[in-house]
Amino acid sequence: MxxxxxxxxxxxxxxxxxxxxxxxxxxxxxxxxxxxxxxxxxxxxxxxxxxxxxxxxxxxxxxxxxxxxxxxxxxxxxxxxxxxxxxxxxxxxxxxxxxxxxxxxxxxxxxxxxxxxxxxxxxPGFGPAWLGLANLPGAPFGDADIAAMERGLIVTRDPYHKVQLLFALGRGYGAFGDLERSFGKFTEANALRDTLVPHDGAGLAAFVEAHDILRSSFFADAAGPSPQADSAIFIVGMPRSGSTLVEQILASHPDVEGAGELFALPEVAASIDAFAAPDAFVRRLQALTPAEAAQLGTDYLVRAGRYRRTDRPYFTDKMPANWRLIAFIRRILPGARIIDVRRDPLACCLSAYMTYFNRHTDFPNTLEDLGRYYRHYLAMMEMAEDWTPDSLYRLDHARLVSDAEQEIRALLRFLRLPFSSSCLRPEKNSRAIYTPSAQQVRAPIHHGNDRSHAYLPWLRPLQAALSAG
Missing domain, CATH: 1.25.40.10 (Tetratricopeptide repeat domain)
Structure with a gap:
């Protein structure tokens, strides 16, 4: 195949x-x-x-x-x-x-x-450049920049540029302490993006629910040999959970190459028409023969290998949304290790709400959908803990930044890697990073800025959605 x-x-x-x-x-x-x-x-x-x-x-x-x-x-x-x-x-x-x-x-x-x-x-209305500036460290915007971005919103005709300008303005007003106007810009940005890249929340809910029929015995019986399967380390979770930091830490280990956010896994899943209907994926998983599963694992490794630059024995695939494909990973790469990065739900979701996602990413654009998305993610990971008890590690971001050495040692033990002190200094790693957190992880491991308390007056719909169900 x-x-x-x-x-x-x-x-x-x-x-x-x-x-x-x-x-x-x-x-x-x-x-x-x-x-x-x-x-x-x-x-x-x-x-x-x-x-x-x-x-x-x-x-x-x-x-x-x-x-x-x-x-x-x-x-x-x-x-x-x-x-x-x-x-x-x-x-x-x-x-x-x-x-x-x-x-x-x-x-x-x-x-x-x-x-x-x-x-x-x-x-002046080039949205990607304004957003690029906003993602750089410090507070790069002055009063003149805010005024220029507001004018840019008027002159630009590209709706994606407008979305990026709005996100940049949200950052700018937030840095000046004008939180009401800041949150308003983030809301405008997400509302406009919703007209361009609508989120299929119902489809995601059905997709997750379809996995409920899978049991650990299915994976134990079906898992066949997969060449070099244990070379892959998947880092999954919510966007803005700290996954980029975790990858930077692991990529600082002499045995691990950080490959970044790869599309290899969803591409291989799509190759078997797994997304034709919400329950098609699970049916297709159940029908795979051991030989077909092994070939799909090989196909993944070939696709991922395209982005490898070293001969280190392990590599990371840090695509957060691969949490949707945990069962697929377990089926085609039974030796792979999976790290589930968790951060405080409110802080994590707010940070995601304030982040620009490109036109190819299906991600919620409202606070209510964002809370539901988080619950779907939790539901899938709870099932995964039954399917993959020995190959899934839950990493708590708060513990990581509070006691980095202890948490890193535990993570490396899970991965069966020897401790390396270089993992304690991920900011020394000069590898290229392509996520919005790129500049944050170039600083020593530290507690980030939790803005959820400052924006709490506007977060009631998110709080309600997170606690529902």
Missing amino acids: STNSTSPSDERILRMGVAGHPDSAQAHAALASFLCAAGRVDEALAHLDREMDRQPSKIWPRSIKAGILSGERRAAEALDVHRALVAMAPEIPLLWANFGSDLAAVGDVDEAAAAFRTTIERA
């Missing part, structure tokens, strides 16, 4: 398109995208390098190359390409914004801020 959807005939057609239209950026982009999808990233990059040599004055080969490197989590390699691009076309805002994003990923905060501000000079 293979998850590879590319075919030689598709490649021939794309190469014919390039041959027939050698100066077409679209034709070259389509071929490069195909090669990347087939796991042939270096071949795609070599193709673009040849085009850069052939057409040194053209922007598009470098732009496509920078996009591929960024998408492949190779931000450090992308930076020189970005520098060449902004030198060639300094008037294009998007090039500066992309440059700023990769600078932020590698932790170059000052240059990232400069790149974002250059973007804004050229396009």
